[in-house]
């Protein structure tokens with residue numbers, strides 16, 4: 617007659633344990649970055665991106681070496697897009713310079 621009782625105990629324990637396990641509070645992702653590393657002077661977080669939705673212009677500029685980049689944006693453009701576009705532009709320029717040398 618002891619067996620059903622034991623099974624009940626196990627069930628109870630499992631139930632209690634289950635209810636005690638809470639999902640660990642996840643840290644929220646940091647807000648979308650608007651500050652980046654400068655491709656020219658390589659300073660961390662010296663490039664700030666601004667979005668001018670009214671004039672549809674996105675601008676990234678470095679507060680250390682004062683390099684600037686601006687582009688036409690759309691409603692979905694994020695600061696990171698402006699920054700990566702700037703990096704792309706730098707790479708294109710670098711490539712062209714290499715081609716000139718060759």
Ligand SMILES: [Zn+2]
Nearest residue numbers: 654657678681
């Ligand atoms: Zn810079």
